[in-house]
Amino acid sequence: QKEVEQDPGPLSVPEGAIVSLNCTYSNSAFQYFMWYRQYSRKGPELLMYTYSSGNKEDGRFTAQVDKSSKYISLFIRDSQPSDSATYLCAMSAGGNNRLAFGKGNQVVVIP
């Protein structure tokens, strides 16, 4: 079993829709949770960073962490064509801060 599971299936949504992404994990030591956005041939760009359980909102983006269920989510409201990218969840236990990533979700927002 991989440490982080993220269903990589491509997701196509119409412009303005809510995009919902999620990851599950198996390592209960994880306490830092991140979402990165990656455009083609570019490096991952940090979107959201949360510590422990709870919600965090930043503009159109909301990240949720449920440590009891080992489940994290990212919601994108009012999606725009510029949101079309691959979204990667990542997490770490602190210490050396090695990141464990999911496979990524390719999101396409159709104008």
Next chain:
Amino acid sequence: DTGVSQDPRHKITKRGQNVTFRCDPISEHNRLYWYRQTLGQGPEFLTYFQNEAQLEKSRLLSDRFSAERPKGSFSTLEIQRTEQGDSAMYLCASSFSTDQPQHFGDGTRLSIL
């Protein structure tokens, strides 16, 4: 604001050749990480430096791979006797401390002919 810089952006080489990549982290970041990403996968951890000390290496880092960070600033990743399976995007990231997020460069894409 200068982010993490990686050079070259793309390297094409023949199987069996040696290659070296460079990473310049964000200036005040003392932690530096190397990851490898293959098509359709998330990045996988390779190694980690705190200042000039290499503190952890993944099992993915075979003895053909070596990384250095001689003065605690930039880092180099060398691959000796490259193999087809080394074709990937090599990403560098840096952070200020354990509880601060990692910021990535745009990577070096390695293609083995």
